[in-house]
Amino acid sequence: xxxxxxSTKCVQGGYTPKNGEPRQIPIVQSTTFKxxxxxxxxxxxxxxxxxxFYTRLQNPTNDYVAAKLAELEGGTAAMLTSxxxxxxxxxxxxxxxxxxHIVSSSSIYGGTFNLIANTMAKMGIEVxxxxxxxxxxxxxxxxxxxxxxxxxxxxxxxxxxxxxxxxFAKVAHEHGxxxxxxNTFPTPVNCxxxxxxADIVTHSTTKYLDGHGxxxxxxxxxxxxxxxxxxxxxxxxxxxxxxSYHGITYAEKFGKEGAFITKATAQLMRDFGSIQxxxxxxxxxxxxxxxxxxxxxxxxxxxxxxxxxxxxxxxxKVSYPGLKADKYxxxxxxxxxxxxxxxxxxxxxxxxxxxxxxxxxxxxxxIETHVADARTCCLNPATSTHRxxxxxxxxxxxxxxxxxxxxxxxxxxxxLIADISQALDGVN
Ligand SMILES: *Cc1c(COP(=O)(O)O)cnc(C)c1O
Numbered sequence: 001x002x003x004x005x006x007s008t009k010c011v012q013g014g015y016t017p018k019n020g021e022p023r024q025i026p027i028v029q030s031t032t033f034k035x036x037x038x039x040x041x042x043x044x045x046x047x048x049x050x051x052x053f054y055t056r057l058q059n060p061t062n063d064y065v066a067a068k069l070a071e072l073e074g075g076t077a078a079m080l081t082s083x084x085x086x087x088x089x090x091x092x093x094x095x096x097x098x099x100x101h102i103v104s105s106s107s108i109y110g111g112t113f114n115l116i117a118n119t120m121a122k123m124g125i126e127v128x129x130x131x132x133x134x135x136x137x138x139x140x141x142x143x144x145x146x147x148x149x150x151x152x153x154x155x156x157x158x159x160x161x162x163x164x165x166x167x168f169a170k171v172a173h174e175h176g177x178x179x180x181x182x183n184t185f186p187t188p189v190n191c192x193x194x195x196x197x198a199d200i201v202t203h204s205t206t207k208y209l210d211g212h213g214x215x216x217x218x219x220x221x222x223x224x225x226x227x228x229x230x231x232x233x234x235x236x237x238x239x240x241x242x243x244s245y246h247g248i249t250y251a252e253k254f255g256k257e258g259a260f261i262t263k264a265t266a267q268l269m270r271d272f273g274s275i276q277x278x279x280x281x282x283x284x285x286x287x288x289x290x291x292x293x294x295x296x297x298x299x300x301x302x303x304x305x306x307x308x309x310x311x312x313x314x315x316x317k318v319s320y321p322g323l324k325a326d327k328y329x330x331x332x333x334x335x336x337x338x339x340x341x342x343x344x345x346x347x348x349x350x351x352x353x354x355x356x357x358x359x360x361x362x363x364x365x366x367i368e369t370h371v372a373d374a375r376t377c378c379l380n381p382a383t384s385t386h387r388x389x390x391x392x393x394x395x396x397x398x399x400x401x402x403x404x405x406x407x408x409x410x411x412x413x414x415x416l417i418a419d420i421s422q423a424l425d426g427v428n
Contacts, residue, residue, distance in 0.1 A: 074192050083204070087220050150171070150180070189292050209291065308421070348402035361427070371405070
C-alpha cells in the first residue's frame, strides 16, 4: 500500500483479504495454534520459519493492525503492546541494559518520565534530561560514553511543547544512536517523525488512534533505517548472538528492517508478556479506519477553543502550538502543517480555586483523567494527576496550579465554546 495516500492507508492498510476471506480483520480469539509435526513447530521456535504459536508473543489480529501502523508511519515493522507505557518501556529496553544511559527530553508524559527517571534507574539505566528546545550544544553535552538512545515526544503531553525532531535526530546520529519519538498526540495523520529522521516511533494507541476511549494499548514502529551493525559495540543485544535464541544475531539474520521488532517480540514479549488482546486490536483498527477524518476535526475544535480562550479576560495564558502567539508555533508549522492535535492548556490567574470552579460549571466537557477522545474532557493536574506536588514544584514543572488541560473532542465547536463561555461566567 506504500503508494497510497495516508487516508487510504487508514482505511485499508495492513490487511488485504484473499478470495473468500473476511472483509473485516478477523479476531483470532485463540491463545494457541496447531501444527502437524513437532518439527514444524521447532522451526518457529528457532525463528527459522515465521508463524504463530502462542498469543503471548504474537497474534494475527494484532499483526494486521501493526502492519497498518507501519504503513502509516512509513516504517518496515511494527508491534502492538498492551499499553503506551509498555510500548515506551519495550522500545527503550530493547536497546538499553544495566549500565546504559538515555538522553531524554524533559517535556514528556508523566508516566514515561517516571518510567525512565525512577523505574529504569532501578535497573541500572541512567538518564540525562534536556529541555525540548535546548540548543545543539546543550544536546551534545548531554551525551556520555554509554549513551544508547535519545527520546522525546512530538507534542508533549501535557506541556504541549514541540520537539525539534530533525535536530534531535541529527545529533543522535552523530553520536551513533537512534532517536525514539512518541508520536501519540499528532498521530501519523498529522506528523510522521520517520520522515524527519526518527528511527523508532511509539504510540499510546489509547489516545487518538483508538479515539473513542474504549481500549488501552500501545505500538512500536521501526523505520528500518538505523544501521545497528555499523555501531556493533554499542548494541550487543542486536549485533551479537542471543543465547536465549540458539545464538541468533538479530541484526544479521533480520537486517536493519526487521531486527528491532523481531528482538522485541522474541525476547521482551516472550519474557514480559505485555501483548495487546486481539479484541482490543480489532477495536483499535475500527478507530484507525476513521483517523484521517477525525484528526482534522480535533484540530479545528482545538484551534477554535484556543482562539476563544486567548481573547477571554479571565484566562491568563493559553498554550496551543497552533496559535500564532504560541512559543512553539514555528516548529508546529514545520512538522505539522495541517495542525497537531485537539489538546489545549490554559491557566487561570486565580489558581486551583478558579480552575476547579470553572470545571464544575462545565456541562458538555467532562472531568476525566484522559485525553484524545471523541468526547471533550478536561483535567486540573494540580488537584489530580500532580496533586502530590507543591505549588513551587508545579510552577517549576510548567504545570501551574491554575492550569486546565482540555482535550477537544468531535462535538460542534459552537457548543463547546458556549459551554466554556458559560462556565467562565461563573468564575470569580
Ligand atoms: C497516555 C500516554 C502514554 C501512556 O500510554 P498508556 O496507553 O496510558 O499506557 C505515553 N505517552 C503519551 C504521550 C501519552 O499521552
